[in-house]
Amino acid sequence: MNVAKRTFDAVIVGAGGAGLRAALQLSEAGLKTAVLTKVFPTRSHTVAAQGGVAASLGNSTEDNWHWHMYDTVKGSDWLGDQDAIEFMVRKANEVVIELEHYGMPFDRTDNGKIYQRPFGGHSMNYGQAPVMRSCAAADRTGHAMLHALYQRNVRANTQFFVEWMALDLIRNSEGDVLGVTAIEMETGEVSIFHAKATIFATGGAGRIYYSSTNAFINTGDGVGMAARSGIPLEDMEFWQFHPTGVAGAGVLITEGVRGEGGILRNASGERFMERYAPNLKDLASRDVVSRSMVTEINEGRGCGPDKDHVLLDITHLSPETIMKRLPGIREISIQFAGVDPIKAPIPVVPTCHYQMGGIPTNYKGQVVAPKNGDANVPVAGFYAAGECACASVHGANRLGTNSLLDLLVFGKSAGETVVEDFKSGNLVLKPLPADAADVSLARINRLETQTGGSEVHDVRLAMQRTMQKHAGVFRFKELLQQGVTSILEVAEQAKVTQIADKSKVWNTARTEALELDNLIEVAKATMISAEARKESRGAHVRDDAPDTAEHPNGRDDQNWLKHTLWYSEGNRLDYKPVNLKPLSADVEPIALAKRTY
């Protein structure tokens, strides 16, 4: 079959924060850049990021990047790579100031500097007290950021392919990446995007869970494509459950609410976080807060008729503060919880929020995979940034406001690396194999001809319920083992999905079937990696790995201080060491310690 081919210096998949930041770097350097996106760029899920972006500007309280580095390593439960973390926190001020210059409307202090507020897990002087490190634009930081970056890209002549869905990665026999295949929704035609560099910035796959804060577009397309093409996925057992999703709906209530003074209370009105995290209390790291909430609920101190949630109380804040600093929260609470937070507390539960693992990269944004005994060999022509990538800066648990920082720093870094490689002549257009589009065409053809198969909606729901039940906030040995069997059964069903609508043009059913192919890869990776990791660490907490003197918090550094690598083929697992050495020789590593707040 004849497939149209387009040629670019670089193709970027995804137009959220990471994709737009990378695109800007390339377009401003004069590279011919295509950005593929399922939805209009400013409708990417980055829009939903409310809290802010971390940077140790020190505008509101004393701060420095050493403290930020310590908080991030500790937050990661020492699974984060310290070279990448040092790189990120030292670049933070630069990328935030840059954004300010692009016209990002940050909140201001009285003397005109960027206003900063406290956020969970961020501290001064190595865990002593909360620090004000989050730079925000009211509760619309992601929204303002995405608009600033999009406008800047329009100015730089970035070429957008809107409502195009990338299907598969194209690799040659050496494993080099040569671009992607993609389907144009308006025509249903498959095209090849042939490029010297391919950057994935496709975001997370939070929709693998039944209860999720993620928008429906978060189907892990890049992660799924990478897995199907033989790239391993790193640390996929680590998912952050945001402490405060509205009970029953999943809609997120930003941590900024607690930053502004919100308090979590149990059925008797007790501020229970004082017991679990005496220093940081309600502003402790997300996994600590989520587990504390689940413990309260499991021990019968939950609220409501079913005792299945706790309450987030801001009734003691002035209505003016709520309206000025947290305007969107009130509407969300009224709409999805039926509660006006000025008058009554909001019912909340921990809800799947963020994917810490992803496509393995180094701090330069290059995708890396094991080869000839070296665990981190760059895959030629392939880069990734943002939530779909695992640099790894978040390790076993991400701190709030470090995700917007991640996508700015590593979006830019991936872009800079491509530009450098391009200018040094290391990036050339390699010939496409004759079968470059065959895999994608076969997938489309199967959907057109499949009969007697399973319904996309049913398979997706089965996957989401399996993940929720077997790999949630608390994990249990038997449930994980059963979960592996269950998710592999669901994956078999995903191979035979069928759609009733066979039309070529704007076929949403087909798009959802193609998305499910990506989600299921992520779900398998998560369940299998989680079952195998026999310790508790960060967001991965097992009932059979409890807090003991020998293994504080259930963490087993002797056996498990390593990154998981899951390969789709044969569901094979491999591991690689965590980099405990910072990037600079004169920076002291953050020594292993028990993680307490």
Next chain:
Amino acid sequence: MSINRGRVRWQCRRALLELDLVFARFLERHFDRLSDDQLADLDDLLRCDDYDLWAMVNGSKTCDVDRWKEMIGLLRQA
């Protein structure tokens, strides 16, 4: 020029879960019964920024465009 229903349906995918939840119910209950004129109104409304759209749906902002009002009403019902 006739509007493609499939395109409008796809563009009901938004950046915010809040809107996805509202639109999921709207698509189930109302979408297939929309007339061509109503579809055109919806198509126009969908060009809004997500936070503006959400503000109109949750009532914190009044909808001052006449042709959007009926759709906002249906979304609020959903």
